[in-house]
Amino acid sequence: MSDSTASSSSPPIWLYSYIKLRFFNRIQRFLRSKNSNRKRNTTASDPHHFDTLSLRPTKVMVKASRNESNDHKDDGLGLQRAVKKLHFGSWEEKELAAEEIGTLAKDDVKLRKLVGGLGVIPVLVSMVSSEVVDHRRVAVFALVQLANGTYTNKALIVEAGIFSKLPKDINILDEPTRRQFAELLMLLSSLANTPFPLPSSDIVPFLVRILESDSSNVETKQSCLGALHNLSAMLDNAGDLVSNGVVDTLLMLSSDKEMSEKALATLGNLVVTLMGKKAMENSPLVPESLIEILTWDEKSKCQELSSYILMILAHQSSVQREKMNKSGIVPVLLEVALLGSSLAQKRALKLLQWFKDERQTKMGPHSGPQTARFAFGSPVNPHAAEQGKKMMKNLVKQSLHKNMEMITQRASASGDSSKIKALIISTSSKSLPY
Template sequence: MLEELKQVVKRLQYDDVVGGAKDVRRLAKEDSGARCTLALLGAIPPLVAVLDSGDLDLRINGLYALLNLCIGNDTNKAAIVKAGAVHKMLDLIKCDEVDGEPNPDVCAAVIANFLGLTALDSNKPIIGSSGAINFLVKFLVKMFKNSVKGEVNSQVIQDCLRALYNLSLLPSNVLPMIEIDEFVPFLMATLGDMEVSDRILSILSNVVSTPEGRKAVSGVHDSFQILVDVLNWSDSPACQEQATYILMVMAHKSYRDRVVMIESGVTSSLLELTLLGSTLAQKRASRILEILSVDKGKQVSETFVGSLGANVSAPLCGSVDSRSLRSTDPTKDPDDDNMISDESKAVKNLVQQSLHSNMRRIAKRANLPQDFVPSEHFRSLTSMSTSKSLPF
């Protein structure tokens, strides 16, 4: 076997480049040992070099030979990128255009390579800064536009989405993604296509890990309504879990986003998830409800305090207790503190009653007993937590 591999690399380097590339492609496809040995014998540099060839068939065989060499082999993935393959692959896209359109076979091979190469963490920043993100996004959007005409390769679309997901795992790659104006709106608009929604939500989960990404998502028209709709996909628990993660991160980070979520009717969908969702979706939905209920309580309390007039104001510094307020403000009615306390209790009761009412409605939908009473777990959703951690 070793002698055969030596002969393959020799042909690749000297007298029969086409035959050598085809043999590497064939031998490396199923044999992990052959991948290691071929790379050690020096197969990678000549394969990268053939990407500059004027022979289209040779270039495609070279691309798939490189792809097979990097299957499950991180050393080869790093070596291929180090040899300059990424920029050569991007150049191939441009040079193989026909009437302004890239060759679909070349694109499919390049995207498959990007998928394999981006699985290695050390390759992510190199590929992310090479221009590959722009190519992947533009190609993906175009593929979906062509799908209306029936011209679509579902495998290439999946490879493209998975490569973008790999790249989005590195926060520094998120910015060049969202700087492409059509990217985030495209992702949001494509949610609902069940063949790709899981992948799209995975990418969005990484996008919202950055402030710029969260701003881009919240800036899309009806973005929260779209995500709330995903919460109702009872036949797709994985999508529900990812949608709750996205909403949880955004609710945790932005008061304005929390307001828009409430206006989008997220509460009832979250309550339903706390009863009928997967364990992970239940935990995340509970966390979001906890965050939203704190805001709701604050809003009502602030409205009430504001109605008391100028006699109630924020301290200039430090903390002031009720006794000092009474001693320094002779015009203040001593019953005001009791009123605020009563109002706080009233707010908590209103929120709790709303939760109970919604959960009874959901219980009825789920064919649970009519005397169903929410457990202490659900009552705790109305508690005022100051935690800012995202444990899930």
């Protein structure tokens, strides 16, 4: 940037003086609070700490306090220079200042709050849309540090228009910068649970593009999933999430054991909405992908979330229960009911009860061919009816033993199956949920 351009865009003299005076006042208050806290902590810890021989304050304490005071002064002076350069310096100076502010704010919450009130956030947000890679990188890094743990700074970042600065093409971002963007959006998405308005329609497409990109690593996708989960906690955001294809993206990621838990948790928030449930019912990945997750014995949380989603889909929907039945859900549910966590067992038993009731309804006296009508309670042939009951019991027992054998084969790889075998021998079909 030329000197003429820089001078033409500079603020008026009175505004410069006002900002400078305000800045120095805040820095002085910050340093005074640091020193007073240090003195208070030193006095409270041991107000009569004297050397046992000379009865004078120890040299170690005096030296440590001086070093600490010098460190605070150095941080204050460094912050002072960085903020001044960020407001009034060239682009090269702004880049160095943004990186220094991010580094200083990384480990000091009070400093984050102080910097947020000095007007640096709008400048950093404007740098996010810069075509220079390094400018954009250091600006996002500084914003991540300022947003961490401070509600006010998050609100200021959103008000400064950060979402309009998100790049449309994520391929122009290298992986470290992409990860920083994902982390920033995850931090800002926590505002979804507050009265502060958050435009999910601007955030969701960017997150989906990163999740669907093969070049994004697991850590970056984890941050994106965290942001989507925060947004899905507000039911008003379900429309934007579903319309941007989030359901299919989450269903695909749920098959990845590294990302399955967060993806399923977000789907669990969406399935209770009308649009989310409809999208899952129409997805070709349902119910097969969710049933497959039920077989992950080492991922109990994933089993619980998957069974919860299947319960919502199966509730009062004979079409969905039929699809699940054809996909072989019953043997898997039997296994979860025996080997899963307590919550997964309860949900599996509930699903099994629905399938049992539905089968009994289909096998009721009204179903099947009926050639004649008889009085209530008078069977056609008592002997034939008794034979039919015995045959049905044998079929049920055979099916039960077959399912149990499959369960014990899976369980034998992970541990002792003697308890399950004992349960198979001693339990009748009437005592099981299905």
